[in-house]
Amino acid sequence: MTSTIATPHSIGRPVYTMVLPCRPESVRRARAFVAGVFETWGIRSLTEDGEVIVSELLTNTLDHTTCPVAAVVIERCTDDVIRIEVADGSHTRPQLADHDADAESGRGLFLVDALSWRWGCDEYDWGKSTWAELKTMTTAPSAPDPVPTSESAR
Template structure:
Protein backbone atom coordinates (compact mmCIF):
# COMPACT_ATOMS: atom_id res chain seq x y z
CA UNK A 1 0.00 0.00 0.00
CA UNK A 2 1.31 3.43 -0.96
CA UNK A 3 1.08 6.23 1.57
CA UNK A 4 -0.30 9.42 0.07
CA UNK A 5 -0.26 12.79 1.75
CA UNK A 6 -2.29 15.78 0.66
CA UNK A 7 -0.16 18.86 0.23
CA UNK A 8 -1.74 22.20 1.17
CA UNK A 9 -1.28 25.02 -1.32
CA UNK A 10 1.26 27.52 -0.02
CA UNK A 11 0.21 30.33 -2.36
CA UNK A 12 -2.92 31.19 -4.30
CA UNK A 13 -6.33 29.89 -3.39
CA UNK A 14 -6.69 27.65 -0.35
CA UNK A 15 -6.55 24.05 -1.43
CA UNK A 16 -4.99 20.63 -1.29
CA UNK A 17 -3.30 18.47 -3.89
CA UNK A 18 -2.65 14.74 -3.75
CA UNK A 19 -0.99 12.40 -6.26
CA UNK A 20 -2.58 8.98 -6.35
CA UNK A 21 -1.70 5.78 -8.22
CA UNK A 22 -4.24 4.81 -10.87
CA UNK A 23 -5.63 1.96 -8.82
CA UNK A 24 -9.21 1.30 -7.66
CA UNK A 25 -8.36 1.88 -3.96
CA UNK A 26 -7.34 5.45 -4.81
CA UNK A 27 -11.00 6.34 -5.34
CA UNK A 28 -11.69 5.66 -1.64
CA UNK A 29 -8.72 7.84 -0.65
CA UNK A 30 -9.89 10.68 -2.91
CA UNK A 31 -13.41 10.53 -1.44
CA UNK A 32 -12.02 10.66 2.10
CA UNK A 33 -9.82 13.62 1.22
CA UNK A 34 -12.71 15.59 -0.27
CA UNK A 35 -14.89 14.88 2.74
CA UNK A 36 -12.15 15.82 5.21
CA UNK A 37 -11.23 19.06 3.40
CA UNK A 38 -14.84 20.22 3.08
CA UNK A 39 -15.45 19.48 6.75
CA UNK A 40 -12.30 21.43 7.69
CA UNK A 41 -13.52 24.39 5.64
CA UNK A 42 -16.91 24.29 7.37
CA UNK A 43 -18.87 23.32 4.26
CA UNK A 44 -19.51 19.67 4.97
CA UNK A 45 -22.93 20.11 3.34
CA UNK A 46 -21.07 19.70 0.02
CA UNK A 47 -19.24 16.54 1.08
CA UNK A 48 -21.68 13.97 -0.30
CA UNK A 49 -21.82 15.59 -3.74
CA UNK A 50 -18.08 16.23 -3.68
CA UNK A 51 -17.37 12.57 -2.94
CA UNK A 52 -19.54 11.42 -5.84
CA UNK A 53 -17.89 13.92 -8.19
CA UNK A 54 -14.31 12.97 -7.31
CA UNK A 55 -15.28 9.28 -7.56
CA UNK A 56 -16.68 9.71 -11.06
CA UNK A 57 -13.80 11.85 -12.31
CA UNK A 58 -11.12 9.53 -10.91
CA UNK A 59 -12.95 6.41 -12.10
CA UNK A 60 -12.99 7.88 -15.62
CA UNK A 61 -9.21 8.21 -15.40
CA UNK A 62 -8.87 4.62 -14.19
CA UNK A 63 -11.22 3.20 -16.82
CA UNK A 64 -10.28 5.23 -19.90
CA UNK A 65 -6.55 6.01 -19.66
CA UNK A 66 -3.30 4.15 -19.20
CA UNK A 67 -1.96 6.68 -16.70
CA UNK A 68 0.05 5.43 -13.75
CA UNK A 69 -0.69 8.47 -11.55
CA UNK A 70 -3.53 10.96 -11.22
CA UNK A 71 -3.61 14.24 -9.35
CA UNK A 72 -6.63 15.30 -7.29
CA UNK A 73 -6.96 18.98 -6.43
CA UNK A 74 -9.53 20.57 -4.13
CA UNK A 75 -9.57 24.37 -4.16
CA UNK A 76 -11.65 26.93 -2.34
CA UNK A 77 -12.65 29.30 -5.18
CA UNK A 78 -14.63 31.60 -2.89
CA UNK A 79 -16.55 31.46 0.38
CA UNK A 80 -19.36 29.64 -1.39
CA UNK A 81 -17.59 27.60 -4.10
CA UNK A 82 -15.19 24.64 -4.27
CA UNK A 83 -13.44 23.25 -7.35
CA UNK A 84 -12.59 19.55 -7.50
CA UNK A 85 -10.36 18.38 -10.30
CA UNK A 86 -8.63 15.24 -11.47
CA UNK A 87 -5.61 15.60 -13.73
CA UNK A 88 -3.99 12.85 -15.77
CA UNK A 89 -1.51 12.52 -18.63
CA UNK A 90 -4.08 11.43 -21.22
CA UNK A 91 -5.22 13.93 -23.83
CA UNK A 92 -8.45 12.04 -24.45
CA UNK A 93 -11.37 14.22 -23.38
CA UNK A 94 -14.14 12.62 -21.33
CA UNK A 95 -17.32 12.07 -23.34
CA UNK A 96 -20.79 12.79 -22.03
CA UNK A 97 -22.75 9.81 -23.36
CA UNK A 98 -26.48 9.49 -23.80
CA UNK A 99 -28.50 8.73 -20.69
CA UNK A 100 -29.52 5.38 -22.22
CA UNK A 101 -25.91 4.17 -22.49
CA UNK A 102 -25.06 1.05 -20.50
CA UNK A 103 -21.92 2.68 -19.15
CA UNK A 104 -20.40 6.15 -19.09
CA UNK A 105 -23.19 7.91 -17.25
CA UNK A 106 -20.83 9.22 -14.56
CA UNK A 107 -20.46 12.59 -16.27
CA UNK A 108 -24.24 13.00 -16.14
CA UNK A 109 -23.93 12.71 -12.36
CA UNK A 110 -21.08 15.24 -12.35
CA UNK A 111 -23.15 17.65 -14.46
CA UNK A 112 -26.23 17.18 -12.27
CA UNK A 113 -24.41 17.67 -8.97
CA UNK A 114 -22.13 20.55 -9.93
CA UNK A 115 -22.70 24.21 -10.66
CA UNK A 116 -20.26 23.98 -13.60
CA UNK A 117 -17.90 21.35 -14.95
CA UNK A 118 -15.45 20.98 -17.80
CA UNK A 119 -12.16 19.70 -19.11
CA UNK A 120 -9.03 21.75 -19.77
CA UNK A 121 -6.49 20.34 -22.21
CA UNK A 122 -2.75 20.83 -21.68
CA UNK A 123 0.38 19.70 -23.52
CA UNK A 124 0.98 17.14 -20.76
CA UNK A 125 -2.63 15.85 -20.53
CA UNK A 126 -5.90 17.19 -19.14
CA UNK A 127 -7.73 18.40 -16.05
CA UNK A 128 -11.36 17.45 -15.64
CA UNK A 129 -13.07 19.59 -13.02
CA UNK A 130 -16.34 20.47 -11.35
CA UNK A 131 -17.36 23.45 -9.21
CA UNK A 132 -19.74 22.99 -6.29
CA UNK A 133 -21.56 25.90 -4.70
CA UNK A 134 -23.23 25.96 -1.33
CA UNK A 135 -27.01 25.72 -1.50
CA UNK A 136 -27.44 29.29 -0.28
CA UNK A 137 -25.20 30.59 -3.09
CA UNK A 138 -26.61 28.51 -5.92
CA UNK A 139 -29.26 30.32 -7.93
CA UNK A 140 -32.75 29.02 -7.51
CA UNK A 141 -34.12 27.17 -10.52
CA UNK A 142 -37.75 27.61 -9.47
CA UNK A 143 -39.23 31.06 -9.95
CA UNK A 144 -42.96 31.14 -9.08
CA UNK A 145 -45.11 33.25 -11.35
CA UNK A 146 -46.59 36.34 -9.68
CA UNK A 147 -50.21 36.02 -8.67
CA UNK A 148 -52.82 38.56 -9.63
CA UNK A 149 -52.48 41.70 -7.57
CA UNK A 150 -48.98 40.92 -6.31
CA UNK A 151 -46.29 43.54 -6.67
CA UNK A 152 -42.87 42.79 -8.03
Protein backbone atom coordinates in the same frame (compact mmCIF):
# COMPACT_ATOMS: atom_id res chain seq x y z
CA MET B 1 6.14 4.79 -4.82
CA THR B 2 3.49 7.46 -5.29
CA SER B 3 2.90 10.15 -2.72
CA THR B 4 -0.59 10.20 -1.27
CA ILE B 5 -0.09 12.94 1.28
CA ALA B 6 -2.55 15.81 1.03
CA THR B 7 -0.58 18.96 0.45
CA PRO B 8 -2.03 22.36 1.37
CA HIS B 9 -0.64 25.29 -0.59
CA SER B 10 0.35 28.25 1.57
CA ILE B 11 0.15 31.01 -1.03
CA GLY B 12 -2.96 32.21 -2.85
CA ARG B 13 -6.37 30.60 -2.70
CA PRO B 14 -6.83 27.57 -0.40
CA VAL B 15 -5.87 24.44 -2.36
CA TYR B 16 -5.19 20.84 -1.39
CA THR B 17 -3.57 18.30 -3.72
CA MET B 18 -3.22 14.53 -3.51
CA VAL B 19 -1.40 12.34 -6.04
CA LEU B 20 -2.78 8.82 -6.26
CA PRO B 21 -1.89 5.70 -8.23
CA CYS B 22 -4.44 4.83 -10.92
CA ARG B 23 -5.87 1.84 -9.11
CA PRO B 24 -9.43 1.13 -7.98
CA GLU B 25 -8.57 1.50 -4.28
CA SER B 26 -7.56 5.12 -4.93
CA VAL B 27 -11.21 6.08 -5.42
CA ARG B 28 -11.93 5.38 -1.74
CA ARG B 29 -8.90 7.44 -0.73
CA ALA B 30 -10.01 10.33 -2.97
CA ARG B 31 -13.46 10.29 -1.37
CA ALA B 32 -11.91 10.44 2.10
CA PHE B 33 -9.66 13.28 0.92
CA VAL B 34 -12.69 15.32 -0.21
CA ALA B 35 -14.48 14.62 3.08
CA GLY B 36 -11.46 15.77 5.08
CA VAL B 37 -10.99 18.99 3.13
CA PHE B 38 -14.70 19.82 3.25
CA GLU B 39 -14.66 19.20 7.02
CA THR B 40 -11.68 21.56 7.35
CA TRP B 41 -13.50 24.24 5.38
CA GLY B 42 -16.75 23.78 7.33
CA ILE B 43 -18.84 22.74 4.32
CA ARG B 44 -19.91 19.26 5.44
CA SER B 45 -23.28 19.69 3.71
CA LEU B 46 -21.52 19.32 0.33
CA THR B 47 -19.47 16.25 1.27
CA GLU B 48 -21.71 13.63 -0.32
CA ASP B 49 -21.89 15.51 -3.64
CA GLY B 50 -18.13 16.12 -3.56
CA GLU B 51 -17.43 12.44 -2.89
CA VAL B 52 -19.59 11.33 -5.80
CA ILE B 53 -17.98 13.88 -8.12
CA VAL B 54 -14.40 12.88 -7.27
CA SER B 55 -15.36 9.20 -7.55
CA GLU B 56 -16.75 9.67 -11.04
CA LEU B 57 -13.90 11.87 -12.28
CA LEU B 58 -11.23 9.51 -10.97
CA THR B 59 -13.09 6.44 -12.22
CA ASN B 60 -13.12 8.00 -15.71
CA THR B 61 -9.33 8.30 -15.50
CA LEU B 62 -9.05 4.66 -14.39
CA ASP B 63 -11.42 3.38 -17.08
CA HIS B 64 -10.38 5.49 -20.06
CA THR B 65 -6.63 6.14 -19.73
CA THR B 66 -3.45 4.20 -19.08
CA CYS B 67 -2.02 6.85 -16.77
CA PRO B 68 -0.03 5.51 -13.82
CA VAL B 69 -1.03 8.38 -11.50
CA ALA B 70 -3.64 11.10 -11.19
CA ALA B 71 -3.73 14.25 -9.09
CA VAL B 72 -6.85 15.21 -7.17
CA VAL B 73 -6.99 18.95 -6.53
CA ILE B 74 -9.55 20.68 -4.33
CA GLU B 75 -9.54 24.46 -4.56
CA ARG B 76 -11.60 27.13 -2.86
CA CYS B 77 -11.93 29.45 -5.85
CA THR B 78 -14.07 31.98 -3.96
CA ASP B 79 -15.98 31.93 -0.69
CA ASP B 80 -18.88 30.23 -2.46
CA VAL B 81 -17.20 28.11 -5.18
CA ILE B 82 -15.26 24.87 -4.61
CA ARG B 83 -13.47 23.17 -7.53
CA ILE B 84 -12.70 19.45 -7.52
CA GLU B 85 -10.44 18.33 -10.32
CA VAL B 86 -8.69 15.19 -11.43
CA ALA B 87 -5.60 15.73 -13.57
CA ASP B 88 -3.95 12.99 -15.59
CA GLY B 89 -1.45 12.60 -18.42
CA SER B 90 -4.01 11.61 -21.05
CA HIS B 91 -5.28 13.86 -23.82
CA THR B 92 -8.55 11.91 -24.13
CA ARG B 93 -11.35 14.33 -23.29
CA PRO B 94 -14.32 13.07 -21.28
CA GLN B 95 -17.56 12.86 -23.26
CA LEU B 96 -21.07 13.34 -21.95
CA ALA B 97 -22.63 10.84 -24.35
CA ASP B 98 -26.08 9.36 -24.74
CA HIS B 99 -26.56 6.63 -22.19
CA ASP B 100 -28.78 3.65 -21.69
CA ALA B 101 -30.79 4.05 -18.49
CA ASP B 102 -30.47 0.30 -17.87
CA ALA B 103 -26.70 0.19 -18.38
CA GLU B 104 -24.53 -0.64 -15.36
CA SER B 105 -21.92 1.97 -16.32
CA GLY B 106 -21.55 5.12 -18.39
CA ARG B 107 -23.53 7.50 -16.20
CA GLY B 108 -20.61 9.09 -14.35
CA LEU B 109 -20.53 12.39 -16.19
CA PHE B 110 -24.32 12.65 -15.97
CA LEU B 111 -23.94 12.49 -12.19
CA VAL B 112 -21.15 15.09 -12.28
CA ASP B 113 -23.34 17.32 -14.45
CA ALA B 114 -26.35 16.90 -12.15
CA LEU B 115 -24.46 17.49 -8.88
CA SER B 116 -22.18 20.34 -9.89
CA TRP B 117 -22.79 24.00 -10.60
CA ARG B 118 -20.66 23.56 -13.73
CA TRP B 119 -17.94 21.24 -14.99
CA GLY B 120 -15.41 21.02 -17.81
CA CYS B 121 -12.03 19.85 -19.02
CA ASP B 122 -8.87 21.89 -19.54
CA GLU B 123 -6.17 20.58 -21.86
CA TYR B 124 -2.44 21.07 -21.31
CA ASP B 125 0.77 19.91 -22.99
CA TRP B 126 1.16 17.26 -20.28
CA GLY B 127 -2.46 16.01 -20.32
CA LYS B 128 -5.77 17.28 -19.01
CA SER B 129 -7.67 18.32 -15.93
CA THR B 130 -11.34 17.42 -15.63
CA TRP B 131 -13.09 19.54 -13.03
CA ALA B 132 -16.44 20.25 -11.42
CA GLU B 133 -17.45 23.19 -9.28
CA LEU B 134 -19.87 23.26 -6.37
CA LYS B 135 -21.55 26.35 -4.94
CA THR B 136 -21.35 26.55 -1.16
CA MET B 137 -24.18 29.03 -0.68
CA THR B 138 -26.90 30.52 -2.75
CA THR B 139 -28.07 34.05 -2.68
CA ALA B 140 -31.44 34.20 -1.01
CA PRO B 141 -34.03 36.23 -2.85
CA SER B 142 -34.51 39.57 -1.20
CA ALA B 143 -37.75 40.09 0.64
CA PRO B 144 -40.05 42.66 -0.91
CA ASP B 145 -40.30 45.97 0.85
CA PRO B 146 -43.29 46.01 3.17
CA VAL B 147 -46.27 47.87 1.79
CA PRO B 148 -46.91 50.93 3.96
CA THR B 149 -50.22 50.89 5.73
CA SER B 150 -52.15 53.77 7.10
CA GLU B 151 -51.00 52.66 10.59
CA SER B 152 -47.31 52.80 9.65
CA ALA B 153 -47.71 56.13 7.89
CA ARG B 154 -48.61 57.87 11.14
